[in-house]
Amino acid sequence: MRFPQGVELDEAKHQIRLPKIGWVGYRKSQDIIGAIKNVTVIRRGDKWDVSIQTEYEDKPPAPTPSEIGIDMGVKHFATLSDGKVFEPLNPFKREQEKLAILQRKLARQKKGSRNSRKTKRKIARLHRHIADSRRDFLHKTSTQIAQNHSTVYVEDLKVSNMSASAAGTIENPGKKVKQKSSLNRSILDQGWYGFFRMLSNKLERRGGKLIKVDPKNTSRTCPLCGLVSAENRKTQASFACVACGYRANADLVGAINVLRAGRARLACGMSGGVRPLSAGTQRDLLQH
Ligand SMILES: [Zn+2]
Structure with missing residues (x-):
């Protein structure tokens, strides 16, 4: 429910006054800056979230002029072309066992009983915890990247298509359905789609931008001599x-190629195939 007016805040006492409800205690997650415009109360699991919309003058910080390419992966969440690696959180995978135990317990319990309600609350709390930790991780990671770079290139993975199409249709069954759906589950669990959206918003706020590039050949092209060959990628982890x-490292090569494809796309308006570099640029890139 949303309260457009009549809300008072006592930040020292950690209390908020809601119309017709009165003063209630809250746990402060962040400072409230500016004038309160409206307040929304949302039930999530067995808790209530209060989100406060405010209005204030915002001066976005000047962008850091720097370009970077990102290779997204299931094993390593994001590898940057400067060599930095963000490991994934996989919040769902981590809590999967706990969730399965609770769900089995719920199945054994009598429907509508006090114990089954208790288990249901625990399941809701766990789901909430998973969603919260995922969002927290994505915010921290995207903030860190947006603070240090102004132009960020990522592979255009069409993530939503990818996660919808693995099973295919009856006439046209998807290929490698099992592997793909497991990859899809990981991508959804890690929240790539939300990550791109957060990163794009944060970059734009600072005057930077997120640019999606054609991922064709980014994993198979040699950054040094430009040879495009599947043979370059004998294993998942290494490039030779x-x-x-x-x-x-194969992810680093991917990130360097994404950066190059993005630069090429910006330079001549093409869709971004990777081509051999000049010697100077090669040295710049390979120093990392
Ligand atoms: Zn080579």
């Missing part, structure tokens, strides 16, 4: 060029 012998 069959022509020039360049070796590196």
